[in-house]
Amino acid sequence: MMTIKEKNKNTSTSTGNVVIEIKDLRKKFDSNHVLNGFNMVLNEGENLVVMGKSGSGKSVMVKCIVGLIQPDSGSIQVMGKEIINLSREQLDELRTEIGFLFQGSALYDSMTVRENLEFPLRRHKKKFGIIEDTTPLVEEALESVGLSHTINLMPSELSGGMKRRVALARTLILRPKIILYDEPTSGLDPITAKEIILLMKNIQEKYNTSSLIITHDVDCARVISNRMILLVNGINYAEGTYKELLASGDLQVKAFFK
Numbered sequence: 001m002m003t004i005k006e007k008n009k010n011t012s013t014s015t016g017n018v019v020i021e022i023k024d025l026r027k028k029f030d031s032n033h034v035l036n037g038f039n040m041v042l043n044e045g046e047n048l049v050v051m052g053k054s055g056s057g058k059s060v061m062v063k064c065i066v067g068l069i070q071p072d073s074g075s076i077q078v079m080g081k082e083i084i085n086l087s088r089e090q091l092d093e094l095r096t097e098i099g100f101l102f103q104g105s106a107l108y109d110s111m112t113v114r115e116n117l118e119f120p121l122r123r124h125k126k127k128f129g130i131i132e133d134t135t136p137l138v139e140e141a142l143e144s145v146g147l148s149h150t151i152n153l154m155p156s157e158l159s160g161g162m163k164r165r166v167a168l169a170r171t172l173i174l175r176p177k178i179i180l181y182d183e184p185t186s187g188l189d190p191i192t193a194k195e196i197i198l199l200m201k202n203i204q205e206k207y208n209t210s211s212l213i214i215t216h217d218v219d220c221a222r223v224i225s226n227r228m229i230l231l232v233n234g235i236n237y238a239e240g241t242y243k244e245l246l247a248s249g250d251l252q253v254k255a256f257f258k
């Protein structure tokens with residue numbers, strides 16, 4: 001196998017089902033060309049890490065996937081559906097299959113942990129119907145992140161790492177098939193960051209979710225990724241496993257591991 005996949009080709013290491021496929025994605029803001037033909041495949045059950053320098057367009061790419069930003073051109077298929085063609089209602093329905101853990105995925109400060117977790121269930125009644133007793137779902141989601149005892153606490157009573165885990169539980173309660181993580185360890189101390197990374201790994205194993213993880217954190221990429229894509233100059237510049245990329249002689253690739 002090549003150390004680095006041929007640049008800017010849509011490639012993947014697994015033969016599993018594809019859950020997200022991005023082809024030739026382009027997006028500019030005035031003269032700022034952010035994405036210049038980005039390609040990506042996320043396979044079922046894999047942890048794909050996308051790394052790129054600050055301002056390289058990682059968040060723009062994720063926002064295009066969930067329909068928050070309209071790309072200029074290209075195709076984004078999520079579980080076989082072309083995002084760009086979906087109506088608002090269809091997009092909302094598809095979003096119940098996608099969990100997000102964004103940098104600012106804050107909890108509602110005025111609600112208890114339980115109420116925070118119940119919120120998405122109420123919002124997506126269509127998927128779940130009216131649930132008489134949400135307790136078992138809330139308890140299971142909290143148990144998955146090791147925080148059963150916090151059910152009646154307020155967010156202000158939790159540490160930063162605990163808040164991040166509750167936010168993850170709130171995502172899990174919708175039983176997403178795909179989880180998008182945008183900088184899941186940012187702002188956390190190294191030990192707490194490690195706990196979150198291991199938790200993400202456990203969750204992937206328990207629920208067989210497919211995860212797209214945007215991170216600057218090389219350690220996070222090493223522990224969690226099955227495969228990585230380096231986003232440089234708006235394209236998928238290099239792809240491979242952590243080990244393959246680490247061994248690369250390409251200067252732009254080496255720069256990520258310094």
Ligand SMILES: Nc1ncnc2c1ncn2[C@@H]1O[C@H](COP(=O)(O)OP(=O)(O)OP(=O)(O)O)[C@@H](O)[C@H]1O
Nearest residue numbers: 029032034052053054055056057058059060061216
């Ligand atoms: N809504 C917007 N309007 C104009 N420019 C934008 C908008 N959103 C993003 N950009 C620009 O697109 C570029 C990429 O931004 P993006 O947030 O995707 O970077 P990033 O790779 O996620 O960076 P970081 O790692 O710092 O979060 C930046 O130059 C940013 O200023």
